[in-house]
Amino acid sequence: MRSTLVSQFGDPRQVIALVDAERVAPAAGEVEVAVSLAAINPSDLIPVTGAYSARTTLPFVPGFEGFGTVTRIGASVTTLNVGDRVIPIGASGLWQEYLIRPAEWCFDLPEDISETDAATCYVNPLTALQLIEALRAHFGSLDGRRIGVTAAGSAIGGMLMKLLAGEGADVTGIVRSERSAERLATEVPGRIVLGGESHVPQLRLDAIIDAVGGALAGDLIQHALAPGGAFIQYGALSGVPVPQAAIQARPDIRFSFLWLRTWVHSAGRPAIEAAFAKSFEGLRTGLFSSRIAEIYPLSRLDAALAHQADPGRDGKLLIDPRC
Numbered sequence: 204m205r206s207t208l209v210s211q212f213g214d215p216r217q218v219i220a221l222v223d224a225e226r227v228a229p230a231a232g233e234v235e236v237a238v239s240l241a242a243i244n245p246s247d248l249i250p251v252t253g254a255y256s257a258r259t260t261l262p263f264v265p266g267f268e269g270f271g272t273v274t275r276i277g278a279s280v281t282t283l284n285v286g287d288r289v290i291p292i293g294a295s296g297l298w299q300e301y302l303i304r305p306a307e308w309c310f311d312l313p314e315d316i317s318e319t320d321a322a323t324c325y326v327n328p329l330t331a332l333q334l335i336e337a338l339r340a341h342f343g344s345l346d347g348r349r350i351g352v353t354a355a356g357s358a359i360g361g362m363l364m365k366l367l368a369g370e371g372a373d374v375t376g377i378v379r380s381e382r383s384a385e386r387l388a389t390e391v392p393g394r395i396v397l398g399g400e401s402h403v404p405q406l407r408l409d410a411i412i413d414a415v416g417g418a419l420a421g422d423l424i425q426h427a428l429a430p431g432g433a434f435i436q437y438g439a440l441s442g443v444p445v446p447q448a449a450i451q452a453r454p455d456i457r458f459s460f461l462w463l464r465t466w467v468h469s470a471g472r473p474a475i476e477a478a479f480a481k482s483f484e485g486l487r488t489g490l491f492s493s494r495i496a497e498i499y500p501l502s503r504l505d506a507a508l509a510h511q512a513d514p515g516r517d518g519k520l521l522i523d524p525r526c
């Protein structure tokens with residue numbers, strides 16, 4: 204079967220190999236899923252670089268998000284049937300034709316969710332929901348709170364802008380490019396400002412949800428956050444951590460990280476099912492829809508990864524392992 208493999212850490216375009224792998228039978232408690240579509244997310248590529256080398260075992264098949272159809276069932280599996288459409292989560296491995304996963308880590312996919320929505324219904328929607336929960340835990344009501352979202356031009360950034368506006372927050376999206384600012388002005392509620400490493404917008408915020416890190420995050424912590432505010436980091440698109448000096452200079456703010464992986468491995472199945480139910484609802488209303496730039500056959504992984512690295516990319520890329 205068509206698969207991918209990372210045998211050494213490095214630049215994803217150099218080290219993710221297309222391979223012909225052996226299809227194995229599911230063991231007791233496991234199912235085999237024929238993957239229909241998988242997403243390419245920044246979080247798929249970060250472990251490939253070796254950024255989390257302490258908790259990443261080589262070799263591995265990348266891909267944390269996608270959906271497929273159950274094709275074979277191991278002994279003692281009673282909750283799934285051949286032909287069920289499922290979202291397999293809990294580990295990487297979606298960038299291949301067939302995936303073996305414990306049945307307990309496969310979640311039902313409703314019939315009315317389209318293929319592209321199904322391929323993007325997990326990582327960003329569930330993380331966005333958890334980020335809102337974290338803010339609620341800090342502030343109680345978000346009504347009237349001034350909340351900044353960095354990398355607002357990203358797929359999850361747009362979801363956060365909409366969710367926060369729905370909570371009555373006074374939302375500001377921070378983007379690095381005019382192009383995104385123009386696009387978001389018509390797509391999401393709230394105000395959009397330009398901001399990056401060399402240009403920090405003048406803002407006064409109660410909370411910042413950050414996926415950029417580096418100098419922008421440091422400056423926002425020091426100059427934009429009101430006393431008693433919250434800073435939640437959930438990404439580092441700049442490739443640079445949030446400067447420790449900035450955090451130490453603001454003992455009055457609450458700084459925290461949020462990783463979906465940590466929540467998923469501690470939440471328990473009912474809580475994950477409830478989060479998926481909210482994701483599907485949000486997909487039906489458009490709240491969680493991701494713009495899809497292109498679907499690549501897995502056999503054209505090189506082109507997909509080159510497109511992913513292009514700063515001009517305009518939407519999510521998906522991989523079809525069936526071709």
Ligand SMILES: NC(=O)c1ccc[n+]([C@@H]2O[C@H](COP(=O)([O-])OP(=O)(O)OC[C@H]3O[C@@H](n4cnc5c(N)ncnc54)[C@H](OP(=O)(O)O)[C@@H]3O)[C@@H](O)[C@H]2O)c1
Pocket residue numbers: 244245246326327330353354355356357358359360378379380383384414415437438439440441442461462463464516518519
């Ligand atoms: N902690 C978690 O569990 C978790 C879960 C989901 C996502 N995330 C993180 O969320 C971030 C976004 O993910 P996504 O799937 O939404 O990505 P995406 O849709 O691929 O977003 C890419 C966009 O982010 C913006 N961007 C990229 N680098 C930037 C930079 N250095 N400064 C400012 N903006 C930058 C660009 O927007 P422009 O077009 O405006 O340039 C780019 O188009 C990633 O860091 C990802 O790892 C974390």
